[in-house]
Amino acid sequence: MPRTLVTADGVPVVTESLPRMAASASIARDIVRQAVETWGLAGLADSATLVVTELVANAVMHARGDSIRVTVTRVAQRRVWVAVVDRAPASEGPRPSDPLAEGGRGLILVEAVSAAWGVDDLGWGKRVWAELQVPAVVETPAPSVPIYSSPCAQVVYVLTVAAVAALIISGLAAHR
Numbered sequence: 001m002p003r004t005l006v007t008a009d010g011v012p013v014v015t016e017s018l019p020r021m022a023a024s025a026s027i028a029r030d031i032v033r034q035a036v037e038t039w040g041l042a043g044l045a046d047s048a049t050l051v052v053t054e055l056v057a058n059a060v061m062h063a064r065g066d067s068i069r070v071t072v073t074r075v076a077q078r079r080v081w082v083a084v085v086d087r088a089p090a091s092e093g094p095r096p097s098d099p100l101a102e103g104g105r106g107l108i109l110v111e112a113v114s115a116a117w118g119v120d121d122l123g124w125g126k127r128v129w130a131e132l133q134v135p136a137v138v139e140t141p142a143p144s145v146p147i148y149s150s151p152c153a154q155v156v157y158v159l160t161v162a163a164v165a166a167l168i169i170s171g172l173a174a175h176r
Helices: 024-038 042-062 106-113 151-174
Strands: 003-006 012-019 067-076 079-086 116-121 126-133
Touching: 012 024, 024 042, 024 067, 024 079, 042 067, 042 079, 042 106, 042 126, 106 116, 106 126
Parallel strands: none
Antiparallel strands: 003 012, 012 067, 067 079, 079 126, 116 126
């Protein structure tokens, strides 16, 4: 059962130690998905589970020791931080992959779906993390419609627009 914490600053954190084995990726996905959905950030669930899957896969393949730690933190209203800690030395980041290889693209995927990502050297191991953000909603401005202070003037405007539209439509129908 993952631990749910709240930092002194009020930041919610969910964390769990898992065995360093491939089956832990599924557990990590469940932890991350449940956390982001609980925080009302379900729109990040797919990206966050992709990230944690790749980070766990790398830890299982390259780390030492029997366990890894998965952490998901809500760092802001629309941002989460997903991290995996393991006992392997910090690496330089993504390496060029063989185009015919079956693997080797995990960190490239992490970079593609994340607002930022990085590796922290912990001395005894490393923390690989990615920050994900709900995309900002771009609002399309409403079409410009004059608003008149007088209700009567507003009605006259709307009726005029409707009459012009009717004339255009009837004119188009007459030419068919």
